[in-house]
Amino acid sequence: MPTELLQQAAADNQWAAIGPELMVGCLALFLLILEIVLPKSRHEIIPSIAVVGLLGIITGFVINYHSAFVGQTTFNGLLRHTGTGQFLRLFFLLAATGVSVLGMVALKRQKMPKIEFFAITLVVSGAMMLLAQANHFVMLFVALETITVGFYILVSYTRTNPLSLEAGLKYLIMGALSSGILLFGIALLYGAGGSPALTASSMDSMNFDALRVFLYANPDNVVAAVGIVLVLSGVAFKVGAVPFQIWIPDVYQGAPTPVSAFLAIASKAAGFAILLTLVTVFDGYQSLVIGVLSVMAVATILFGNLAALTQHNVKRLIGLSGVSHAGYLLIGVIAAIHVPFAVGAICFYLFAYLLASLAVFGVMTHVSGDDDADQDLDHYTDLAKTHPFLGTVLGVGLGSLAGIPPLAGFMGKLLVFLAAFEAGLYALLGVAIVGVVISIYYYFGWIKAAFFPQWRPPVFEGDDPIPEPPRQVVSTPAGILLATAALASVFLGFYQGPLGAWLGLS
């Protein structure tokens, strides 16, 4: 390659465009340096520095939200900065902040290394932010692997607990398998798109723009079709869509609660960020993509809701309910192929899901005892009476997840369903509504456990009273997080307004 071309390629690496990601990475390194430099007695402040740093990055990002890079490609076509990408970057930053606060609460009780949790969380969220802007399979895969490797560690983080180790092993094997499937699909697409025998083939067929052109020009290439199905399957693993949902209950149960929250919120959103990009790339194969995703969506909604009905462990329950949420979002993705505003609806749904999940997982972090994997519905007995704050937050969070009218989750579902209606997906819509009705049963079982008094055998004098389940004192940062999540869930239910327009979604 001549020198001028090299210089030209190097000049396109505009690091200013990924300023927030760089800062998140530097913050992670800074935490590790602090662990070495500070004396052991001062280590407690490091998690707070992580949260404060993240809040600072969020503030800076919101101020520069409408950056000059939106609508451009940088890094030689590896990244494309879009309005949706900007929103998802903000989303991942918020998720990382929430998870870090929950991590502060949960790790305080464990004799575990603490700083590494925050450093890994930061690196993973930085990779998610890059993933949301990826415009090239190399970038997509590298970012995705960074996320997955980070989650391998986070899931088995409480290694004194056998269930956490088991979850880590299961996630490792399933994650490696899904990465293999995804990579196989990418290789087939690259091979088909790079074949000089076909029209519109490209030297750089891993670039999404080149690939889109190629797929339009060759609408019935069998290698590309197999590649597309394999890539969609690999991504379906990450979002937990049926038939690739098998790891969800065990991993959610074994992982530490903040990590389950991170998996539910950010990992799922990352999967949908990829899907939203890929459906536009695979536009030439619309009927194939719609077929595959529709079958997945129906199976996901029905399986997630029916399997959650019988669960007694709340972590498994919320994991399986998350599967059904992935199903509703898949309908949104299918609608987004024809109806542009479905992308905004998906973003709103994800944001409502972020708030509700943070509220519910936050309460779970506080209610859980020493054994993080053992969280039963019975532990929530009389929560509203003994701890009104946690009870209210839990009620709002679960109500929003179930989609009860005044809350944000209802608006999210309504917007996604409206988009599906406009796209004419009536059969899928019917399945989704059946799913929502089923889901109300198990969400209300949980609310019932927390709010309505349960019959107890009478305690006679002289007997030992039944021991109260352990209740955590809510620390200030966790209290602020929970209150914000609950209040925002209520607020966004009433008011959607120009916020979406400002975020570039509308």
Add this chain to the structure above:
Amino acid sequence: MADILFHLFAFLTIGSSVAVVYNHNAVNSALAFLVGLVGVSGLFVLLDSFLLAVLMVLVYAGAVVALFLFIIMLLDMQGGERPPFSKPTAVAGLIGAALLTVCTMTLIRNFGGLETAEMGAIVPVGANLKHYADQLFTTYLLPVQVVGFLLLIAMLGVIVLSKKFEGMEDVK
């Protein structure tokens, strides 16, 4: 000549991959994996990607498989008894085989062969070290940096999951 070599290496790769899965002894599996990697690197040579072929032998065949063997011997893993196929496994296997046959038949009937073309004047990225390095340090600089972070958190993970900490009781 190139066709014969391609088929030779392809069968070597597929055959040894099957052997990896079906071997009872883990050491034999690792050695079969080694043969498979040599087959893959042969395929890379046929594609003019000499650098990738050398890297395949050096990194995977040389270092990674040696590491696998170390770990297998360290843990003293025995092949152990395999339980006979249970009924659901057998049924699932049959369905899988049937699906695979139908798919292959459809593919062959509808498409016959795939279009192939002569390798043009394209220089593959993996052809020589200079071209490869040029690409890594210009076009793909960002993914290289992200991989740096990936290795960092992998290292952190090793510390978290294996170091002895005060007052912590590991699972036996």
